[in-house]
Amino acid sequence: MILELEMTHPIESLRASDCSGSRADDRPGANDPRPHRMLAVKLVAAALTLGAGPLQAATLTVELNHVTSDQGTLNVAVYDSEQSFRKTVTRGVRVPARKGSVSVEIDDLPAGDYAVMVFHDLDDDGELATNLLGIPKEPWGGSLQGRSVFGAPGWKDVRFELPETGTSIEISFSD
Numbered sequence: 101m102i103l104e105l106e107m108t109h110p111i112e113s114l115r116a117s118d119c120s121g122s123r124a125d126d127r128p129g130a131n132d133p134r135p136h137r138m139l140a141v142k143l144v145a146a147a148l149t150l151g152a153g154p155l156q157a158a159t160l161t162v163e164l165n166h167v168t169s170d171q172g173t174l175n176v177a178v179y180d181s182e183q184s185f186r187k188t189v190t191r192g193v194r195v196p197a198r199k200g201s202v203s204v205e206i207d208d209l210p211a212g213d214y215a216v217m218v219f220h221d222l223d224d225d226g227e228l229a230t231n232l233l234g235i236p237k238e239p240w241g242g243s244l245q246g247r248s249v250f251g252a253p254g255w256k257d258v259r260f261e262l263p264e265t266g267t268s269i270e271i272s273f274s275d
């Protein structure tokens with residue numbers, strides 16, 4: 101938007117008409133208006149950056165419970181919308197498995213709605229192993245927050261809110 105205004109501003113026509121009159125020199129920056137415009141654009145850009153700052157600060161802590169072995173890797177996938185859920189990961193984290201509980205911190209997320217799906221990648225191939233029916237053969241879980249579902253959870257089953265102050269959620273792996 102800003103750049104478009106810059107491009108469409110009739111700088112050349114202003115200069116052409118002002119050249120014939122004496123008033124042109126009295127206008128601030130009339131001889132070379134460009135530096136002022138550049139400064140304005142930079143100030144707006146700085147304001148946008150400052151405004152976006154607090155939204156980037158939220159930390160999501162995921163407590164992974166019921167990790168059944170030290171073998172393999174825990175795969176944590178964060179999604180930020182129903183449209184991207186289980187299709188495009190917003191933030192992916194992989195941490196070494198450790199029997200019991202593992203805490204994972206994910207920083208710099210804008211406040212908003214999220215869902216988290218996890219699986220224990222026992223064979224370290226980067227994928228959730230499934231059988232011929234598509235049923236997971238490796239332990240998995242989601243940010244159900246006490247909700248219970250049959251089969252694969254949908255966005256509404258695992259959605260939760262991340263406030264700007266951050267939040268902590270617990271996920272237990274399936275057996």
Ligand SMILES: [Ca+2]
Nearest residue numbers: 221225227229
């Ligand atoms: Ca696997």
